[in-house]
Amino acid sequence: MTTAATVSExxxxxxxxxxxxxxxxxxxxxxxxxxGEFERPVILFSGGKDSIVMLHLALKAFAPAPVPFALxxxxxxxxxxxxxxxxxxxxxxxxxRLHVASVQEYIDAGxxxxxxxGTRNPLQTVPLxxxxxxxxxxxxxxxxxxxxxxxxxKERVFxxxxxxxxxxxxxxxxxxxxxxxxxxxxxxxxRVFPISNWTELDVWQYIAREGIxxxxxxxxxxxxxxxxxxxWLTAGDxxxxxxxxxxxxxxxxxxxxxxxxxxxxxxxxxxxxGAVIAEIAASRLTERGATRADDKMSEAAMEDRKREGxx
Amino acid sequence: MTTTAxxxxxxxxxxxxxxxxxxxxxxxxxxxxxxxxxxxxxxQLEAVExxxxxxxxxAPDLALLTDGLRAEREQGITIDVAYRYFATARRRFIxxxxxGHVQYTRNMVTGASTAELAVVLVDARNGVVEQTRRHAxxxxxxxVPHVVLAVNKMDLVDYAEPVFAAIAEEFTAYAASLGVPxxxxxxxxxxxxxxxxxxxxxxxxxxxxxxxxxxxxxxxTVLEHLETVPVSHDLTACHARFPVQYVIRPQTAEHPDYxxxxxxxxxxxxxxxxxxxxxxxxxTSTIAAIDALGESVDIAWAPQSVTLRLADDIDISRGDxxxxxxxxxxxxxxxxxxxxxxxxxxLEVGRRVLIKHTTRTVKAIVKDIPSRLTLDDLxxxxxxxxxxxxxxxxxxxxxxxxxxxxxxxxxxxxxxxxLIDPADGTTLTAGxxxxxxxxxxxxxxxASDDAEWDF
Numbered sequence: 001m002t003t004a005a006t007v008s009e010x011x012x013x014x015x016x017x018x019x020x021x022x023x024x025x026x027x028x029x030x031x032x033x034x035x036g037e038f039e040r041p042v043i044l045f046s047g048g049k050d051s052i053v054m055l056h057l058a059l060k061a062f063a064p065a066p067v068p069f070a071l072x073x074x075x076x077x078x079x080x081x082x083x084x085x086x087x088x089x090x091x092x093x094x095x096x097r098l099h100v101a102s103v104q105e106y107i108d109a110g111x112x113x114x115x116x117x118g119t120r121n122p123l124q125t126v127p128l129x130x131x132x133x134x135x136x137x138x139x140x141x142x143x144x145x146x147x148x149x150x151x152x153x154k155e156r157v158f159x160x161x162x163x164x165x166x167x168x169x170x171x172x173x174x175x176x177x178x179x180x181x182x183x184x185x186x187x188x189x190x191r192v193f194p195i196s197n198w199t200e201l202d203v204w205q206y207i208a209r210e211g212i213x214x215x216x217x218x219x220x221x222x223x224x225x226x227x228x229x230x231x232w233l234t235a236g237d238x239x240x241x242x243x244x245x246x247x248x249x250x251x252x253x254x255x256x257x258x259x260x261x262x263x264x265x266x267x268x269x270x271x272x273x274g275a276v277i278a279e280i281a282a283s284r285l286t287e288r289g290a291t292r293a294d295d296k297m298s299e300a301a302m303e304d305r306k307r308e309g310x311x
Numbered sequence: 312m313t314t315t316a317x318x319x320x321x322x323x324x325x326x327x328x329x330x331x332x333x334x335x336x337x338x339x340x341x342x343x344x345x346x347x348x349x350x351x352x353x354x355q356l357e358a359v360e361x362x363x364x365x366x367x368x369x370a371p372d373l374a375l376l377t378d379g380l381r382a383e384r385e386q387g388i389t390i391d392v393a394y395r396y397f398a399t400a401r402r403r404f405i406x407x408x409x410x411g412h413v414q415y416t417r418n419m420v421t422g423a424s425t426a427e428l429a430v431v432l433v434d435a436r437n438g439v440v441e442q443t444r445r446h447a448x449x450x451x452x453x454x455v456p457h458v459v460l461a462v463n464k465m466d467l468v469d470y471a472e473p474v475f476a477a478i479a480e481e482f483t484a485y486a487a488s489l490g491v492p493x494x495x496x497x498x499x500x501x502x503x504x505x506x507x508x509x510x511x512x513x514x515x516x517x518x519x520x521x522x523x524x525x526x527x528x529x530x531x532t533v534l535e536h537l538e539t540v541p542v543s544h545d546l547t548a549c550h551a552r553f554p555v556q557y558v559i560r561p562q563t564a565e566h567p568d569y570x571x572x573x574x575x576x577x578x579x580x581x582x583x584x585x586x587x588x589x590x591x592x593x594x595t596s597t598i599a600a601i602d603a604l605g606e607s608v609d610i611a612w613a614p615q616s617v618t619l620r621l622a623d624d625i626d627i628s629r630g631d632x633x634x635x636x637x638x639x640x641x642x643x644x645x646x647x648x649x650x651x652x653x654x655x656x657x658l659e660v661g662r663r664v665l666i667k668h669t670t671r672t673v674k675a676i677v678k679d680i681p682s683r684l685t686l687d688d689l690x691x692x693x694x695x696x697x698x699x700x701x702x703x704x705x706x707x708x709x710x711x712x713x714x715x716x717x718x719x720x721x722x723x724x725x726x727x728x729x730l731i732d733p734a735d736g737t738t739l740t741a742g743x744x745x746x747x748x749x750x751x752x753x754x755x756x757x758a759s760d761d762a763e764w765d766f
Binding site for chain 1: 322323324352353354355391392393394395396398402403405417418420421424425542543544546556557559560561563565566569573574575580602604605612614615616629653665667669670723724727728729731735736737738741
């Protein structure tokens with residue numbers, strides 16, 4: 001037998017947990033609280049690194065039993081094929097149940113209208129909130145981190161949403177000690193963010209420590225891209241490039257994985273986890289600032305979308 | 312400060328909170344800590360510069376880095392706790408950035424509830440003021456293990472040692488009146504509750520870099536202190552406590568008989584072979600195995616999330632508490648506590664509530680509110696009848712089922728609880744069981760600073 005926690009050196013105590021062990025323990029506690037208190041929780045799973053880490057934490061939290069939650073993916077119709085393939089492989093491997101809410105189906109049915117700029121990320125809110133209502137999910141796990149954005153920095157670990165999934169930042173419950181209050185009325189639900197306190201670097205270090213597999217687009221590869229508003233976007237059926245935009249092949253990788261229409265690639269030669277971690281540690285740009293167009297729409301873009309029901 | 316290979320290796324995590332009045336320079340201090348640790352990145356600075364320019368301000372307003380909500384930016388105030396993250400080679404930090412307004416006592420309580428350290432800012436020109444005493448009292452009440460008294464704006468008092476010394480002395484005397492010095496103190500200066508540091512957040516003196524203007528000061532900078540203050544406790548002195556969160560029963564071909572009790576160790580350590588008692592039932596068994604997230608271990612300690620397996624198949628469910636048989640807490644249905652009321656609706660005598668303690672939620676009734684505390688001078692107002700938002704007071708509760716409640720003085724985790732409105736789920740009140748520094752002063756109107764605080 002061995003002790004599981006990494007004993008940190010130089011702290012003067014053999015009982016100090018490493019920062020990754022502290023964060024892991026806290027996240028597992030949150031998963032188990034939800035399992036103990038809610039009827040129908042679901043994990044939002046996009047195939048991005050944050051939701052992959054969340055699934056890994058959930059697997060550890062309930063082992064050797066299976067994860068007692070289903071997964072929900074909001075498919076914008078413009079997702080990266082590599083990520084969808086990863087999603088389906090992961091679901092099969094762990095014997096999970098997957099619900100898919102499709103933006104394309106909403107557009108085809110005339111319930112949503114394509115935006116002039118072709119960006120589908122803001123359109124996700126309607127299929128997401130309707131899926132929550134339809135399946136009567138009462139707790140919805142998201143991989144949001146407070147270091148991502150200043151409105152997220154204000155959000156609780158347990159975030160009560162009304163029957164329209166709206167977030168009201170001025171009416172949040174104070175969150176004291178590790179006592180999470182998940183009480184809610186019928187029709188309301190709680191968004192739960194187990195990795196609120198993780199940073200981008202923590203996520204990558206944890207992925208490296210735990211040996212978690214990721215979709216290959218997170219590592220440097222040659223890709224046909226074009227430049228729009230200073231970002232390298234992937235050419236594809238979703239609506240790019242336009243006539244004046246030139247496609248070129250560059251060695252890139254993704255720091256964050258969202259919709260192809262608003263997620264930019266970064267120039268990179270990082271082909272290994274170690275190289276990715278070194279690259280992030282040296283970067284002077286935030287994850288979302290570097291690669292997400294949807295947050296640049298206005299100063300309060302994230303807050304406004306969250307108020308409407310987005311994560 | 313740049314990222315080094317060291318920074319990527321295993322480090323520890325310190326959770327701390329800042330408290331300070333509006334003009335004490337808290338934003339500047341936070342901004343400097345974030346900035347100098349590379350936690351403010353180019354695009355965030357550009358966003359702040361852009362927003363500042365569009366408001367007609369010449370210099371970037373660093374408060375915009377931390378004020379994330381529309382209403383906060385519009386009104387130029389901070390209305391809620393925000394959490395910030397930064398790292399150095401030695402440690403990772405989670406900063407609960409709490410607003411300093413008087414009416415937001417509940418926000419400081421929220422920030423302090425998970426903090427290992429609180430930074431209390433003082434303007435060197437004004438010295439210890441009511442707000443300083445209030446922040447120190449909240450830190451003491453919440454039993455935040457360490458406090459930094461940051462005497463700011465030393466550049467505006469000619470970096471004069473006597474100014475700093477007088478403020479530090481006054482604060483120390485006040486802390487003594489709270490009953491703090493004897494608590495957690497030892498021979499090691501690192502173990503002292505309060506560390507006073509003279510700084511200028513604006514000029515950068517003693518925040519990250521040692522000051523060139525104050526060679527009379529031989530102590531650590533704020534960052535150095537944050538990096539080295541101890542975060543773990545002597546487990547042998549803690550009562551071991553394990554609230555059961557969830558029962559894991561796979562019932563699969565591979566694990567037909569597995570029955571594990573999942574939870575996060577709230578205090579102390581547990582060992583395989585140890586005799587344990589389950590509360591409130593009082594049944595006993597021994598620990599047969601400890602599964603630490605996929606690895607079998609023979610000892611585990613707070614705050615690890617683990618799964619315990621017991622030698623006997625006894626009835627245990629969410630809300631039960633596992634403790635060493637030799638050191639199990641008493642169970643009670645009568646709770647006396649100091650509380651901070653956090654909801655806009657008041658708490659009255661006779662009110663029916665839910666009490667959430669560890670993983671257990673039971674019905675309770677507010678039997679009495681013996682006193683309300685004025686943080687400014689620690690005076691007690693007897694029998695206020697009710698508590699309103701931001702009030703701190705004593706309450707007496709009767710619970711419908713027994714709770715295994717420790718004194719908050721012994722365990723922040725198993726001595727704390729929430730009161731919840733059963734009708735709409737609102738979090739009403741933050742509670743700390745047992746005596747507090749306020750308890751001994753409850754004698755009446757003549758409470759004074761030289762009363763003996765019962766810690």
